[in-house]
Amino acid sequence: MAHLAALPRNESGIATALDVLRQRLGPRLETGQALREQHGHTTTWLVNQPPDAVVFAQSTAEVQDIVRICADHQVPIIPFGAGTSLEGHVNAPAGGISIDFSQMNKILAVHPEDMDAVIQPGVTRKALNVHLRDTGLFFPVDPGADASLGGMAATNASGTNAVRYGTMKDNILSLTAVLPSGELVKTAARARKTSAGYDLTRLIVGSEGTLGLITELTLRLRGIPEAVSAATCSFPSVQAACDAVIAVIQYGLPVARIELLDALSVRAVNAYSGLSLPLSPLLLLEFHGSPGGVAEQAAVFGDIAAEFGATGYAATTREEERNRLWQARHDAYWAGLALRPGAKGISTDVCVPVSRLADCVTQAQAKAAEMGFMAPVVGHVGDGNFHVLLLIDMADAAEVARAEAFVGWLNDLAIAMDGTCTGEHGIGQGKSAYLGRELGPGALTMMAAIKRGVDPLNIFNPGKMALPNG
Amino acid sequence: MAHLAALPRNESGIATALDVLRQRLGPRLETGQALREQHGHTTTWLVNQPPDAVVFAQSTAEVQDIVRICADHQVPIIPFGAGTSLEGHVNAPAGGISIDFSQMNKILAVHPEDMDAVIQPGVTRKALNVHLRDTGLFFPVDPGADASLGGMAATNASGTNAVRYGTMKDNILSLTAVLPSGELVKTAARARKTSAGYDLTRLIVGSEGTLGLITELTLRLRGIPEAVSAATCSFPSVQAACDAVIAVIQYGLPVARIELLDALSVRAVNAYSGLSLPLSPLLLLEFHGSPGGVAEQAAVFGDIAAEFGATGYAATTREEERNRLWQARHDAYWAGLALRPGAKGISTDVCVPVSRLADCVTQAQAKAAEMGFMAPVVGHVGDGNFHVLLLIDMADAAEVARAEAFVGWLNDLAIAMDGTCTGEHGIGQGKSAYLGRELGPGALTMMAAIKRGVDPLNIFNPGKMALPNG
Numbered sequence: 041m042a043h044l045a046a047l048p049r050n051e052s053g054i055a056t057a058l059d060v061l062r063q064r065l066g067p068r069l070e071t072g073q074a075l076r077e078q079h080g081h082t083t084t085w086l087v088n089q090p091p092d093a094v095v096f097a098q099s100t101a102e103v104q105d106i107v108r109i110c111a112d113h114q115v116p117i118i119p120f121g122a123g124t125s126l127e128g129h130v131n132a133p134a135g136g137i138s139i140d141f142s143q144m145n146k147i148l149a150v151h152p153e154d155m156d157a158v159i160q161p162g163v164t165r166k167a168l169n170v171h172l173r174d175t176g177l178f179f180p181v182d183p184g185a186d187a188s189l190g191g192m193a194a195t196n197a198s199g200t201n202a203v204r205y206g207t208m209k210d211n212i213l214s215l216t217a218v219l220p221s222g223e224l225v226k227t228a229a230r231a232r233k234t235s236a237g238y239d240l241t242r243l244i245v246g247s248e249g250t251l252g253l254i255t256e257l258t259l260r261l262r263g264i265p266e267a268v269s270a271a272t273c274s275f276p277s278v279q280a281a282c283d284a285v286i287a288v289i290q291y292g293l294p295v296a297r298i299e300l301l302d303a304l305s306v307r308a309v310n311a312y313s314g315l316s317l318p319l320s321p322l323l324l325l326e327f328h329g330s331p332g333g334v335a336e337q338a339a340v341f342g343d344i345a346a347e348f349g350a351t352g353y354a355a356t357t358r359e360e361e362r363n364r365l366w367q368a369r370h371d372a373y374w375a376g377l378a379l380r381p382g383a384k385g386i387s388t389d390v391c392v393p394v395s396r397l398a399d400c401v402t403q404a405q406a407k408a409a410e411m412g413f414m415a416p417v418v419g420h421v422g423d424g425n426f427h428v429l430l431l432i433d434m435a436d437a438a439e440v441a442r443a444e445a446f447v448g449w450l451n452d453l454a455i456a457m458d459g460t461c462t463g464e465h466g467i468g469q470g471k472s473a474y475l476g477r478e479l480g481p482g483a484l485t486m487m488a489a490i491k492r493g494v495d496p497l498n499i500f501n502p503g504k505m506a507l508p509n510g
Numbered sequence: 511m512a513h514l515a516a517l518p519r520n521e522s523g524i525a526t527a528l529d530v531l532r533q534r535l536g537p538r539l540e541t542g543q544a545l546r547e548q549h550g551h552t553t554t555w556l557v558n559q560p561p562d563a564v565v566f567a568q569s570t571a572e573v574q575d576i577v578r579i580c581a582d583h584q585v586p587i588i589p590f591g592a593g594t595s596l597e598g599h600v601n602a603p604a605g606g607i608s609i610d611f612s613q614m615n616k617i618l619a620v621h622p623e624d625m626d627a628v629i630q631p632g633v634t635r636k637a638l639n640v641h642l643r644d645t646g647l648f649f650p651v652d653p654g655a656d657a658s659l660g661g662m663a664a665t666n667a668s669g670t671n672a673v674r675y676g677t678m679k680d681n682i683l684s685l686t687a688v689l690p691s692g693e694l695v696k697t698a699a700r701a702r703k704t705s706a707g708y709d710l711t712r713l714i715v716g717s718e719g720t721l722g723l724i725t726e727l728t729l730r731l732r733g734i735p736e737a738v739s740a741a742t743c744s745f746p747s748v749q750a751a752c753d754a755v756i757a758v759i760q761y762g763l764p765v766a767r768i769e770l771l772d773a774l775s776v777r778a779v780n781a782y783s784g785l786s787l788p789l790s791p792l793l794l795l796e797f798h799g800s801p802g803g804v805a806e807q808a809a810v811f812g813d814i815a816a817e818f819g820a821t822g823y824a825a826t827t828r829e830e831e832r833n834r835l836w837q838a839r840h841d842a843y844w845a846g847l848a849l850r851p852g853a854k855g856i857s858t859d860v861c862v863p864v865s866r867l868a869d870c871v872t873q874a875q876a877k878a879a880e881m882g883f884m885a886p887v888v889g890h891v892g893d894g895n896f897h898v899l900l901l902i903d904m905a906d907a908a909e910v911a912r913a914e915a916f917v918g919w920l921n922d923l924a925i926a927m928d929g930t931c932t933g934e935h936g937i938g939q940g941k942s943a944y945l946g947r948e949l950g951p952g953a954l955t956m957m958a959a960i961k962r963g964v965d966p967l968n969i970f971n972p973g974k975m976a977l978p979n980g
Contacts, residue, residue: 153760155759156863176760198703207703210680219952219955224950225949225950225952226949227949229949230863230928230929231861231893231928231929231933233677233933233934234861234930234932234933235859235930235932235934235935236941236948237949237953238713239709239712239715240957242679245709246708251708252956263760263762286623290625292732292733333803333806389705391704393621394623395621423702425701425703458699459699460698461706463701463703463704463705465705467705475707478706480694480695482695483695483697485691486689486695490713493961494956505708
């Protein structure tokens with residue numbers, strides 16, 4: 041895999057910086073191999089490139105110190121949240137220091153009247169929602185994994201309810217970050233709206249640690265809905281299910297979640313969770329609102345689904361039944377892996393205009409079958425985003441190469457449909473070859489100009505996001 | 511006004527570029543004084559600094575040519591949409607070329623299934639919505655003026671229904687822009703979600719022409735709501751009205767618009783439009799949804815408002831009556847001006863966390879009274895954004911100076927409340943002194959680094975947004 045070639049290492053700089061940092065941080069600098077490998081590894085299928093040391097930061101001022109020390113010696117710094125990235129974001133191709141933010145996990149303030157919270161980056165989304173429970177508020181972005189909110193910000197994560205509540209970009213009011221110079225940047229006031237200067241918030245969100253190290257986030261919160269209703273139904277084809285989704289969105293139905301499982305995913309969850317869902321494409325929905333509102337939404341959805349040949353429509357507001365219905369979706373990843381014991385999953389992440397979704401999913405299924413892959417599909421179909429989970433024997437180099445070929449083929453197909461190679465996982469190392477194909481040379485030029493302007497020494501997460509390594 | 515000092519002019523470069531551009535564009539380059547002044551002027555109260563010439567671009571390729579010619583001779587370029595900016599964005603403090611985009615006004619594609627449209631930047635929001643009418647879709651961002659969508663993007667405009675539909679940032683999927691090098695950048699695919707690289711879309715949106723000249727926009731559209739309901743009621747105080755707004759937002763009521771008029775604004779519209787609304791703070795609302803949904807929303811709002819002492823609550827779905835209720839808001843600017851015939855309006859634009867809104871509005875009213883200003887207040891209160899309209903005799907230098915002092919005082923008050931000096935009008939020239947106070951030196955450093963990286967010759971709209979002029 042050419043794009044995972046190691047980059048040149050600044051050996052003397054790394055050695056000196058390690059000495060200085062060790063004096064500064066004592067036992068909070070660690071160099072044990074297992075810990076370093078864990079900090080490079082993450083859940084990705086990509087080759088492990090561990091950092092030279094892991095440091096556990098405890099304050100913004102300390103992050104500034106660490107950055108200044110690394111800048112003095114031109115040593116790479118890679119931020120680490122919970123390690124749930126899928127695209128090699130935390131690998132260290134040029135070596136350097138991994139900053140682990142897990143000890144910066146304080147919730148600094150909750151403002152119920154303004155419906156926002158100020159937190160440190162190591163807080164996980166589940167920890168935040170547990171903390172918020174008594175306020176009647178919650179933070180809606182849910183990528184599945186219990187990721188750190190700093191990591192979710194750095195990769196612009198989203199997930200199942202982005203169709204209603206948006207992505208991390210839509211739910212961060214402001215942040216503070218340490219620049220490669222060690223200077224601190226506050227990107228915005230706590231107001232809900234601003235036109236004050238460049239949108240540094242949304243530039244740093246999704247920049248994958250290449251521009252700034254996030255040390256504080258001000259998050260937009262939502263009211264826990266008064267009522268929640270869940271629904272499922274089966275469709276004769278992926279096309280029919282996608283057509284129903286388009287009709288739902290056009291109708292303006294404010295669905296909180298609308299997820300597709302293809303027939304193979306349904307088979308997987310039936311086996312894994314002891315269910316007996318019909319072996320055909322399935323939509324799972326969640327509605328949030330007032331009791332009357334969710335009932336109306338569920339009824340409207342039922343009518344729309346029926347027009348597209350849906351069967352077995354079931355909706356419920358009872359928590360137990362809702363959980364049972366959603367079990368299928370929550371188990372999909374592990375259920376998929378269980379289809380081929382011992383296999384590792386490689387997840388694609390394309391996102392296309394919704395009108396092209398059925399065509400894209402159908403072509404992907406056919407191609408996967410033609411190439412001999414077992415590859416269940418799940419999708420955040422309200423946004424046009426879906427994941428093909430290729431079940432791969434990582435010991436079989438030829439199979440891994442074929443998987444890479446499939447991923448590339450699907451990325452190019454999505455790009456040809458005016459879509460993106462990544463709806464929510466980010467570019468990292470895994471998709472760096474596709475960014476230029478998707479956006480053309482002008483975007484790469486502009487991204488490189490921004491990177492050079494902000495990080496002239498290229499010490500923040502080098503070798504990621506198709507940025508130049510010079 | 512120190513911040514409107516002229517910048518050094520590159521006389522020989524401007525003269526040469528004008529010659530070359532004239533040969534290239536013929537009569538589409540104009541140098542008449544009235545036209546130049548109109549292109550520097552806009553609706554702002556700031557001093558007019560006209561460009562040396564106005565060119566009317568007709569295609570993206572032509573914009574690239576113009577930029578290359580200006581770059582060759584280091585001549586400033588200022589983009590011009592409809593001239594409705596309030597903060598001096600289109601002034602030419604170092605001279606140069608104004609590019610007028612009004613002839614790039616084609617709607618290139620509408621994709622009803624994907625609910626998006628691809629347009630040129632000179633299309634105005636009203637023209638787009640007329641074009642869309644038969645599709646059942648509309649573009650929601652409404653700043654009041656019939657601005658060009660390119661200009662609305664460049665300043666991150668919003669307006670009355672941002673509380674429901676968001677700002678320009680939330681409603682632009684992708685754009686193409688010409689960089690200062692003449693290179694073209696496409697910022698994103700047409701998918702609804704992406705994590706592919708830096709968010710160049712949202713970096714260019716709100717960058718006020720300092721990073722790229724927008725030549726194409728892909729806009730997110732919404733379904734025209736099945737039912738619309740309007741409501742008004744009066745409150746005993748601004749505090750009571752703001753408390754009701756907080757309760758509405760916390761409840762999660764999806765209001766499409768929620769606007770405040772203070773008692774003076776009510777007096778102004780009564781006089782201007784022959785109404786007889788009670789002379790106390792007024793909230794005006796609009797609800798969008800299904801017939802049942804808007805009825806439910808209106809009823810819930812009525813209950814909440816009553817808890818905070820509201821009187822005279824009226825809600826209606828009939829278009830005629832809705833228009834009558836909203837007349838007050840639509841007329842507020844002109845009605846305000848009519849309070850003092852011959853006066854010019856200077857509009858503030860602060861936005862604060864909603865919990866601080868009542869305090870901020872009340873202090874602003876008291877300060878304006880203390881300083882002897884007639885100053886009606888209107889506010890997009892769901893977002894914490896409000897405008898004080900100072901009615902000023904521009905011939906009275908002392909009064910203008912006092913108005914500037916008031917604007918500065920209010921900006922600093924909002925900043926002290928963790929708010930912003932600009933919720934939707936932008937920084938331009940008028941607020942450049944406040945950006946650093948609001949965000950601190952780190953943000954200015956990062957913005958300057960981005961600007962230097964993308965526009966090393968500083969030819970794109972120099973002298974705006976507190977960016978360095980070196």
